[in-house]
Amino acid sequence: MHQAIPYRTWIHANTRDSRDLPLAVRGAGVDSASVAKLVSENAVIVIGRRGCCMCHVIKRLLQGLGVNPPVYEVDEHHEAAVAAHLxxxxxxxxxxxxxxxLFGGLERVMATHISGELVPILKDAGALWL
Known part of the structure; x- marks a missing residue:
């Protein structure tokens, strides 16, 4: 039998270069500068609870539109600190x-997608160029 190689889709939030960020970024230590930097350097970024299925829904919706957003996953005990830093x-x-x-949560993303307004917003932000 072959043994699977473990694959991690996250790195610690104190990574210096955000260009090396994978699809999911795990918020281990909350640093206001790093969170604000991630938000300002990425055209689209999703910040959510670690293991949240709704983060997966938003990520898949955006990927279906052609956007590949990083996902910053926050532990439950860091939620208030991240919200304050933002x-x-x-x-x-x-x-x-x-x-x-801040664009909004799941409801706003879904509503703008259904109404057809999401793609032009993503194009204006530079997340889509086609």
Whole structure:
């Protein structure tokens, strides 16, 4: 029998270069500079609870549109700290940031997708170019 090689889709949040980020980034230590940097450097980023199935739904929806967003996964005991670092008093996870600004949660992403407004917003942010 062959033995599977373990594959990790996450790295620690204190990674220096965000170009090396995989699809999922695990928020081990909450650093306001690194979270803000991730949001500002990526056209689209999803921030959500670790293991949240709704993060997977948003990620798959965006991938279906041609966007490959990084996912910053936050442990439950770091949620309040991440929300405070992002400057938003009422952040619901998963939170989607488009163009460095809070776009909304799952409901907003789904509503704009159904109405046909999501693709132009993603193009304006530079996440899509076709």
């Amino acid at each position: 400057g938003a008093a009422t952040v619901q996870f998963p939170a989607v940031f488009v163009g460095g600004k």
